Amino acid sequence: MVQAMPQTYQAQIYVTLRPSVLDPAGVAVQSGLKHMGYDNVDSIRIGKYIELTVTAETEAAATEQLNVICDRLLANPIIENYRFDLKLNSQIV
Secondary structure, three states: OOOOOOEEEEEEEEEEEOOOOOOHHHHHHHHHHHHOOOOOOOOOOOEEEEEEEEEEOOHHHHHHHHHHHHHHHHOOOOOEEEEEEEEEOOOOO
């Protein structure tokens, strides 16, 4: 059996508070915007954006690894949701 050559993937990870969780940072930004005269901005939610590269045999293996990384370190699954976009890194070194 031929073993797959490891590939490098670029991940863009978005971590956000669950809709049921109060977002004090979002409330503070919305209040600041209202004081600046932007009364038309509502429902501000603050989150995290993370980029990383991962090397894996397959896209499925990379996805599985990223789910573990997000669940254990990058997001608090009790109060946060996450999603990520995963792309094969086509950059030739």
